[in-house]
Each structure stands twice: as C-alpha cells, then as structure tokens.
Amino acid sequence: xxxxxxxxxxxxxxxxxxxxxxxxxxxxxxxxxxxxxxxxxxxxxxxxxxxxxxxxxxxxxxxxxxxxxxxxxxxxxxxxxxxxxxxxxxxxxxxxxxxxxxxxxxxxxxxxxxxxxxxxxxxxxxxxxxxxxxxxxxxxxxxxxxxxxxxxxxxxxxxxxxxxxxxxxxxxxxxxxxxxxxxxxxxxxxxxxxxxxxxxxxxxxxxxxxxxxxxxxxxxxxxxxxxxxx
Numbered sequence: 001x002x003x004x005x006x007x008x009x010x011x012x013x014x015x016x017x018x019x020x021x022x023x024x025x026x027x028x029x030x031x032x033x034x035x036x037x038x039x040x041x042x043x044x045x046x047x048x049x050x051x052x053x054x055x056x057x058x059x060x061x062x063x064x065x066x067x068x069x070x071x072x073x074x075x076x077x078x079x080x081x082x083x084x085x086x087x088x089x090x091x092x093x094x095x096x097x098x099x100x101x102x103x104x105x106x107x108x109x110x111x112x113x114x115x116x117x118x119x120x121x122x123x124x125x126x127x128x129x130x131x132x133x134x135x136x137x138x139x140x141x142x143x144x145x146x147x148x149x150x151x152x153x154x155x156x157x158x159x160x161x162x163x164x165x166x167x168x169x170x171x172x173x174x175x176x177x178x179x180x181x182x183x184x185x186x187x188x189x190x191x192x193x194x195x196x197x198x199x200x201x202x203x204x205x206x207x208x209x210x211x212x213x214x215x216x217x218x219x220x221x222x223x224x225x226x227x228x229x230x
Contacts, residue, residue: 094173098210111181
C-alpha cells in the first residue's frame with residue numbers, strides 16, 4: 001500500500017509539473033492509457049517485420065490471435081470474423097488490466113467500477129447495433145417471444161434481462177478483480193514472499209479466466225444478436 005501511495009504521489013507531481021491537474025479519483029484512467037500504449041507498442045513490435053518464417057514475437061501474436069479467432073468462428077460461424085477484432089481487443093485489454101494489479105504499487109483499471117461500466121455499456125450497444133443492422137426492425141422479435149400473443153409477457157422480461165447484462169458484466173469483473181487484490185495484499189502483509197507466491201501465481205490464472213469470461217459472455221450476446229428470431 002505504501003508503494004502504491006508513493007507511485008501515486010510521484011505521478012501526480014509529474015502531471016502537475018507539466019501543467020496537468022489530474023484528480024486522484026481518476027488515476028485508473030492513467031493506468032488505462034499506459035496499458036493501451038503498451039499494447040500498441042507490443043502490436044507494433046510483433047508486426048513491424050512480418051515474415052513467412054515468424055520470429056518469437058510474431059509467432060506469439062499469430063498463435064494467440066489465430067487460436068482465439070478459430071474459437072469465435074467455431075461458436076458463431078464465419079460471421080464471427082466480423083466481430084472478432086472487437087472481441088479480441090476487449091480480451092487482451094482486460095487481461096493486461098487485470099494482471100497490472102499484481103505489479104507492486106500499481107492498481108488494475110478493472111478494479112475500478114467505472115472502467116468496467118464503460119466496457120459493459122459498449123458491449124450492450126455493440127451487440128444490439130449488430131442485431132438491428134442484420135435484421136432491421138425484425139430484431140425486435142428477439143424480445144417478443146415465438147408467438148405474438150406472448151409479446152405482452154415476454155417483452156418486459158426480455159428487456160429486463162438485456163438491461164441486466166451490463167450490470168452483470170460490470171459487477172462480475174469488478175468484484176473478482178477487487179476481491180483478488182485485497183486478498184493478495186493481505187497475504188503479502190501476513191506472510192511475506194513465501195506464503196504469497198503460490199497465491200500470486202494462482203491469481204494470474206484467475207485474472208486470465210476473468211478476461212476470458214468477459215470475452216465469452218460478449219461472444220454469446222453477439223451470437224444471439226446474429227441469429228434469426230424464431
């Protein structure tokens with residue numbers, strides 16, 4: 001905690017030195033920008049010299065992106081290629097945000113509920129955008145049930161269900177990431193280094209799983225929007 005406070009003070013002093021007054025409450029935005037810059041740099045590093053015989057960096061990106069794209073296509077069909085860039089961007093961004101919370105003195109942007117709200121609302125708008133784009137006004141049939149006489153019952157139920165999705169995405173990611181950071185901080189305090197290392201590596205796996213769960217739920221929402229209403 002002391003290291004985190006020290007980093008925050010140094011960052012705030014640096015921003016104020018160049019005339020930028022950035023409230024501490026919005027520091028998660030700075031971490032988000034840093035992670036975005038890192039991902040852009042890694043992407044550039046992996047694609048600056050594309051060759052038929054890939055190097056280590058290119059091979060890592062090709063394996064990761066190719067595997068994830070195949071997974072999306074298997075679940076959504078060829079139409080999944082249209083939305084894969086957005087889904088993969090969400091996954092890799094959330095993954096790096098989650099793991100950044102394990103760096104001493106840093107704080108995961110996804111441990112701030114505002115970051116997760118923004119992504120959840122985007123997913124909600126994005127899959128509904130595709131629904132209306134592909135089906136026009138017929139997309140409304142997704143909310144009214146298979147028979148017209150069920151519409152008065154199904155419409156409010158479906159609307160509540162869809163409106164609850166951003167809340168579910170937000171709270172699931174926020175609760176897990178914030179909870180894990182609290183636990184690992186306590187572990188370092190109660191049992192420094194040796195007692196915390198197994199939990200530390202376990203949390204790396206759990207944070208990767210949380211990124212994949214957000215990715216998977218977004219994929220399922222998009223798959224539903226792409227399907228014809230029955």
